[in-house]
Amino acid sequence: MTFMKHALGAITLSLLALSAYAVENGPAPTLDALKADGPYAVSSQAVKGNGFGSGTVYSPNTPGKYAVVAVCPGFVSAESSMTAISKRLATHGFVVVTIATNTLFDFPSSRATQLLAALKTVTALTTGPVAGKMDTTRQGVSGWSMGGGGTLEAAGATPGLVSAVAYAPWDTSTTKMKVNKVPVAIIGGSADVVAPVASHSQKFYDAIPATTPKMLPVINGADHFFPTKASEPASYSDIAWTKRFADGDTRYSTFLNGKDAALSSFVSNGPF
Known part of the structure; x- marks a missing residue:
């Protein structure tokens, strides 16, 4: 009976x-x-x-309509720390804006506000390579460390978003996470001593409602700085999650199952 209940719950979640x-x-x-x-x-x-602060928009050269993702760096970190993983995401068919924050010392709540401001600014652009290539109905957020905390807060405050990916997130509050309805991937590192998984990523994952699609892969041996490169499995997990939920493309579901030897642990409420 319990198995049937969980199975039906997973099916319902996937359909929703x-x-x-x-x-x-x-x-x-x-x-x-x-x-x-x-x-x-x-x-x-x-x-x-x-x-x-400012930003850089990466957009596919191929004509089409693409989902838009805003990406925020971490505490005392430059926009450039997010370039590699964000630019790779763009090459898989997304408009991606990496942002510099108002100050290097902004906390997660401020970074959440700035992520949403970046989406508003970019989706209004009518000039440059990105013009005419955005599907403004499909917007997502992503970020690292305090930018990851800001990502989770932005998602919790903005149910109209379609996807969120938080790398090694740091935050002191789970208030907005408890009401989050946006599909969220939290990616942690087992060797992270700045935002340890047990006191940050896991706590945030647990706070997100069970009715919201969510997953938490933990990369074995990864420290706090793994998101500053397009390293694996962080990069492909980011791409697959954003494809699945920002594009609604179920071809990517198979890559969201935690079956990677590089992971020390994996939890989710999938299948997705």
Whole structure:
């Protein structure tokens, strides 16, 4: 009876998570392909901050409509710390803006506000390579450390978002996470002493409602700084999660099962 209850719950969750949209940008995915730059050449353009410091927008050169993701760095960290993993995400068929925060010392709540401000600014752009390429109905957030905490707060405060990915998140509050309805991937490192998984990522994962799609892969031996590179399995997990929930593309579900030898632990309420 208990097994049946959990099975039905998982099926219901998966059906609820499957949005009305279903966009297939790019060829059928393989794990090897997800671990490399994607099929889309991208261009970049600078954007002036309006409620955030400044930003760089990466967009596919191929005409089309792409989901938009804003990415925030961590405490005392530059925008450039998020370039590698964010630019790779863009090459898989997304418009991605990496931001510089108003100050290097902004805490998660401020970073949440700045992520949302960046989405508002970028989706209003009508010039440059990104013009005409955004599906403004599909927006997501991502970030590292305090930017990861800001990501979780932004998701909790903005149910209209479609995806969130938080790398090694740091925060002192779970208030907004407790009401979050946005699908969230939290990616931690087992050797992180700045935002240890037990007192941060796991706590945040537990706070997110069971009715919200969520997963927590923990990378064996990874320290707090793993998101500053397009390292694996962080990068492909980010791509697969964003494909699954920002695009509604179920071809990527198979890469969200935790079956990677590089993980020291994995929990989720999937299948997705």
